[in-house]
Amino acid sequence: MNQPSLLLTQGDPAGIGPELALRAWMLREERTLPPFAVLSDPAFLERVAQSQGWDVPIMAVQTEQIPDTFPKALPVLPLSVSVSAQPGRPAAGAAASVVESIETAVRLVQKGSASALVTNPIAKHVLYEAGFRHPGHTEFLAALASKGSGEVYHSVMMLWSEGLAVVPVTVHIPLADVPSALTTDLIVLTGRIVARELRERFGIAHPRLALAGLNPHAGENGAMGTEDAGIIVPAIDALRAEGIEAVGPLPADTMFHARARARYDAALAMYHDQALIPIKTIAFDEAVNVTLGLPFVRTSPDHGTAFDIAGRGIARPDSLIAAIKLAARLSKP
Template sequence: MNPRPLLLTQGDPAGIGPELTLRAWLQREDAALPPFALLSDPAHIARVAQSYGWSVPIAPVEPSQIEAVFSNALPVIPLNSRVLAEPGQPHAAGAPSVIESIERAVSLVQSGSVAAVVTNPIAKHVLYDAGFRHPGHTEFLAALASEGTGETYHPVMMLWSEALAVVPVTVHIALADVPAALTTDLIVLTGRIVARELRERFGIAKPRLAVAGLNPHAGENGAMGTEDARIIAPAIEILRQDGIEISGPLPADTMFHARARSRYDAALAMYHDQALIPIKTIAFDEAVNVTLGLPFVRTSPDHGTAFDIAGKGVARPDSLIAALKLAARLSAETPSP
């Protein structure tokens, strides 16, 4: 395994991210977690620990000190921004620390100081209120990765678990806008990225992809829509000519039972809920959000900020723990910068 530690971003400080981070560190031995550090305000994370009555020593560190202190204290790389958030009370005043944490994380992973980035959940509407102009977290990471390199990255969201891995080809757009946004080129680009990273990061020598149709029964030969034949089928043929083992377009309602899942390594869905409903049904607490197509490993829990339960001490760290473990596994497969 790559010996470099992992880096955990702060996320929205009013959400459940601080609690999950503390719980993950408390379970570090039982869960066999790799060393990680949090990018945040040490005073804030200490206040959160104290509010729960948890004995978690907080150690402000430089990246080179993470492994040395991890067994005895939660390493925190201090931000320049002070954090005064209250659990469950999101406010635009917290946005600078959220943005700084993400920017610092990308800088540190690209410099090779850490092995991978694991991101705590953010609330986009809070950042928008503070003037944030990127469509979302992932797009911001891709823009940061591109700065000064001349490269353009197309990030792909995969929700991964041991039981199922799914990729929505279109993501955070209205359902009514999906048919217009869905193109053969987009499906081909997405499929190539998924196949490449299943080989290079997940160590699957010959990845098998399954592609869902857009319409019921994958269009029923045009009786229920023509997109499956006009847009999706040609993309599958191009990917097949690339040498990728791929099937589809398949009726989405029969793709996700256990016998069907045994026939592929990842499923490409045409829109957000077509992908996320099955994996959140099958692996709600264990699924991990993995961003493919970036020059570094990034994982995240597959849930949001959960402001409604922040501060109540009931948030489960299972998905964050799974995200940390998967980040360690994937970065071990990825050559150092």
């Protein structure tokens, strides 16, 4: 019996997601990729391939047909809606297909028909125009996972590469709101989830966490802010009391050089750019967005829809390929 395959969501059809999925399939043998299928409109993907002059046979399938189809054609799980989009011209009319692709993929993964979920980039502002009410992709997935399960899942965003893994404790909020949003309880909850997932999914027996300070020089003993001593230090003490190896708060400007990175398995940053700037500097084309805290594996390329280059055939599939490989690794039984 075949192991359940991976599912790729369509992403915003006006972005680079569809062409990256096609290119990943074209590189399936060279990059030794596991079988996957795309949730989209087969006719739409055929048009994308034809527009680039790519010889990619498309085959509509059901989940159990993915492994046998994958070597000879790109398997596609058809949506109930047709997809029509112009590269680089996002439109709210495509929101239905974007949402259906995500919802269907989550349902299939949760029922065991697929092993993991790899999401192509979406444009939140486009979905907002169509009535989407979630702050972002990750929060939407957590809501879908919680729906009907009786559980409430707290999702954590990790950006992972072979050389660095980072987690922003606060994510998509204005920088001015970070100090009030940052709490000891939130840091502890995030640290617990990261440590658990590093053990259970990444196979790291004794995860080492390094926590960045919020302020320059981690507050300089209170001279540059009180949050480091008043919020972050108690969180580190609480994590240590639970048996989790945690150090900090560390000055963020000295945490990410090679020798420093060798001393921890994941860095917890206090806000979005504090985490994403170093990993995008170190591994811009290979970094993967991994959602921790969900009852299934979800990865995503660490980039956006790139509307400015969509349809030109120049988008690099490296991050999507890395996301596919990591999803397969994390979902192995």
